[in-house]
Amino acid sequence: MASGHGDHPSATRPGSGAERLIADRYLLHDVLGRGGMGTVWRAHDRLLDRPVAAKELHILTHGDDEHLVRMRRAVREARAVARVPHPHVIGVYDLVESEDRLWIVMELVDGPSLAHHVARSGPLTPQHTAVLGLQVLDALEAVHAAGTLHRDVKPANVLLRRDGRAVLTDFGIAALDDGEFLTSTGQLVGSLEFMAPERVTGSQTGPASDLWSLGATLATVCGGESPFRRPGGPATLHAVAYDEPVLSERLGPLLPVVEALLRKSPQERPSAAGARAALRRVAAGEADAGPLPSATVRVPRPSSALADSETVTSGHGQLVGAGEAVPTARDAASGRPSPARSSGSAVRRRLGWALAGTMVAAGVVAGLFFTGVLPPEKETGPRTTTVGQVVRSANGWQPVAGAVVRRGDQVTVRFVSGQWTADHRNMPMTGPAGYDAATDRLLDGAKSCKVKPTAPFGALLAVLAGDKDFPVHTVGKELTFKATGNGTLKLGMNDAAGSCSDDNKGTLTVQVRITRQG
Template sequence: MLSGDGDHQAGTRSEHGSGRGSGRGSGRLVAGRYLLHDILGQGGMGTVWRAHDQLLDRPVAVKELHILTHGDEEHRIRLRRAVREARAVARVPHPHVVGVHDLAESQDRLWIVMELIEGPSLAQHLTEHGPLTAQHTATLGLQLLDALVAVHAAGTLHRDVKPANVLLRRDGNAVLTDFGIAVLDDGEFLTTTGELIGSLEFMAPERVMGAEVGPASDLWSLGATLATVCGGQSPFRRPARPATLHAVAYAEPTLSERLGPLRPVIEALLRKSPHERPTTTHTRQALHHIATGHTDPEPLLPSPTGHTTRPTPTPTPTPAPTPAPGPQLADADTLTRGRQHPAPAGHSGQSGQSGQTATHTTSLRPTPQPSSSSRGAKRLGWTLAATAALAAGVAGSLFLTGVLPLTKDPVTTTTRQAVKSTTGWQPVRGMTIQQGDKVTVRFLSGQWTVDHVNIPMTGPAGYTTAIDQSLAGAKDCKIKPAAPFGTLLARLTGQQNPPLHSAGRKLTFKAADEGTLQLAINDIADRCVHDNKGTLTVQVTVTHQP
């Protein structure tokens, strides 16, 4: 597990020449059980030791956190973060996520005991052996993607995915480690005044710019990591920190030709807007395509979110005038409330507040202007325009004669809303849903609990079977008896006794009637929410076919 402070790394790797040494304090016994040996690495948040668990007689890695268990408020805040780190990782039993065994308080410090990974980090492997092939990179990418899916399902963000935080087991499989700056989305951010924690060149643009982060942010960092280990260079690294920040926020990635079929996947993951990045399903399909030996790239990965679409104007036979200087519409970036993404540095994005922000997306990417030397390109453009006009004329005549049906393009509207655990059914405002509309509810971030004193936080899928069964005495509090406590629920009003949907991380359905979409936690509002806590942020997309 690495420290993740952005400048120094400390790891659970045990290879020769990677920070090993006698280390002051070697031979100490921690919590009466863990005998410390040599130092494996050091960083801003902790020191990682090779140790031996004398109770279970097994080698372990022990992370000594540089946090005293007593002190001022700042120390207590850091202590809570450390505890959350250990608990977050311990909830993710996954072969590609480092295993956490114990959290101990000893010698006025916190110690996190985890499995010992006998292998180098991806960063060290890259330094010693050079870049990986596209197929090998895709194989490791699949493992890391599955690890991130498990982490996100536990309501956690890693926030520092990079080659130094990926360890390789002896069999070559990848292990995601260092959740030192991961947080549960409870409103407490791991930044200090004027300081970003993490590695700048692997931070998603929205995090660099102080906007809301979510699972898509970790996928961006995964894309930067895969580009680095396959291409041999970081896509956004610059000589100075300000230049690196600017590159992450605004510049196109510098990608090596070595990526080959991996390039479309990387380009899709590194889109500036998180809503334009591919889903984990599409990413997995593309990586599997390459990992299984296909050298032809997959088609361009689709965007995970919908857009408000506008019908394309029918070209007329008259030649189009030369475009005036300025940005021209193209299929590219998003426009939200008149602001182009990404926003300027310092702009704050959504932070999970109640209410919603409707996002109607068009395109806004500057189109290169023709020069005086591009007459041949102009003639080609005029030829294509004339061909399009002829095709439009033929199609128009077919419409008039009834050979082709006259149809309109679907219109898609997207909004974002916070769903509170302390309130009952909450309407999604600003959206009118009609019969036949396609409705999608997608979880973005956040956590909640139905008993903040005794029960841990959970995500949109609700609690595990074991925890849900432990709450059987309060089963009358459930809105949907068949779903676990804490499940994100959705219903469409407008009919008597509307069906209840378990939304989970994503729900898509076709509206059987017109009405208002409502969301709630699986816990009855009027009697049982006094001990609830937390909020989820969701994205709602409605596609209407006129």
């Protein structure tokens, strides 16, 4: 670890032979490593006669408000780790005050960090990486279940025991889910190249942020280099927020799951269960990670009277309640019930369907419900289907899965979130409306690349493939139309696929609603 406090009087160099006793109990030997928040010492617990690691926090137990905030954060670190007993989470034994400083006494892991191991021995194989990835993933799930985020998952914070098992450590910037925010406004705490995009942009963070950092860690230890490291901090932050990861071919079968974990939008990343299913296949030596999760789109609950009768389809023939999370391929791959199936509101709604018929019919429907299958409802009135879709900037026209349109259907395409650019080297990010007139003129030399000449570059477009009378429409934030024929709804960016879109970056998430008369 790099040290910003190497000149501190108490920072004895390794091998110097100097020993100190803190709290009349812990005898310090040599320095194991240094980080931004503290120095870790090899020590001995004289009361229990066992080796330990003592982390000396670089904060005083008294001082100004900033020192007090850092001290409180340190206490939270100790509490966070101590309440997560897990074989792959560092054990915390004690928290003491000595020499006007806080010390966290922890389990001594007598082995190198994953970063040091790779630096010494070279990149890991995909299979070995997947094995360690599963162990860190188990640790993160335990941490998240305790209401804690790690927020600094990286190779240097994964230690290796003598038997090769991974241990997640250094919770120095962990945030407990107790409503208290200790980081100063605008202050970024953590390692830039392993920091999730939503942290860089100041958006809301959650467990998916730690999974992104896990993906960056796996890519680094297997590929041999960080996928987002650039010369200088600002360039690295820009790469994390906007650039696609630079991934080595060494990742092999690990590549698809790493790509999924490194998606910019937290909603598009696989869940822990989905990541585990893919990593298990790679760890077992299989040639591919299996079916990967598609984007999970949170569909807002409509405020109209149709809310109670509206259904959402995931594109796999599975119905979920409006306002629930759309289940993805990861749920099927992992065998874990999708969020929709475990939702109390969905259960109550379906149970109501079951009780609506005769007692015999109710028994049949209930049986189907508990096996995960529901019989089709008789269409006696308007029926609305809502699907979520991630539209990628470089993929040309993309069919909306599950959005089969018939003549007379009312279709609404609504922008939900995301940004993209028609030239990531020279042009800013934009939303579904595309560039303003002045910015669009900067690309006049590439006018022939426009799919819809009258719309700006970057505009979200829609077409009903199969209906020859349907023109290309600009979606903007929302587009509603009545279908004049049957077809497949396709969405894309106003920049023709192929050589024109090679330098496009980013995605948009949209919601598509199709209302059909019974």
